[in-house]
Amino acid sequence: MSQPPEYRYRFWLPLALIAALGLFAWQATGAEEHGEHDEHAEGSLHEIMEELGGHFKSLRKSVGDAGNNDQTLATVHEMQALMHAAKVLTPHSIEDKGAAEQLKYRKVSAQSLRVMCDIEIALLAGDQDAAKAGVKELNNLQRAGHNQYKK
Ligand code: HEM
Helix, strand or coil: CCCCCHHHHHHHEEEEEEEHHHHHHHHHHHHHHHHCCCCHHHHHHHEEEEEHHHHHHHHHHHCCCCCHHHHHHHHHHHHHHHHHHCCCCCCCHHHCCHHHHHHHHHHHHHHHHHHHHHHHHHHCCCCCHHHHHHHHHHHHHHHHHHHHHHH
16 A cells, blocks of 8 residues: 555655764765865964974984984985975965865975985985085975965
């Protein structure tokens, strides 16, 4: 015996609504996990930069000290990982400026990462002078990056 149409709606409509809400919540969580939520990404950039600052201080102190090479290498390795994460995030200062600005920011960040690799290569070769020159270059890139992108 079949039910009148309004009974069928009473059963299926709430179920369809719950399914739609569940799908929406699931998609929103996925977007945040992938860094698509702006606040999440920008908060991270500040934290990453703060940490980078601490490591750069120790790098400046230890570079040139051959006896401390292993520690200096470990510091540079940490800095590379931080810059690797920072370069795909969006600074507050350019969040409304579109894709071209984002790519310019990424370019300066990638240049910094390259200099960090140059410093690593110099340290692995035991060339303290080349490592010191790299630190100077990194300092210039930091200054340029902050002039352009730090509010
Ligand atoms: C060795 C290189 C770098 C170090 C040690 C460093 C360190 C720091 C530190 C300590 C801060 C926080 C400062 C504060 O809040 O007063 C900061 C912020 C920032 N840095 Fe760097 N930085 C470096 C390179 C760069 C580069 C190359 C760029 C750009 C391409 C950049 C972009 C920024 C931006 C956009 C902020 C502001 C982040 C925010 O608060 O949301 N930094 N950085």
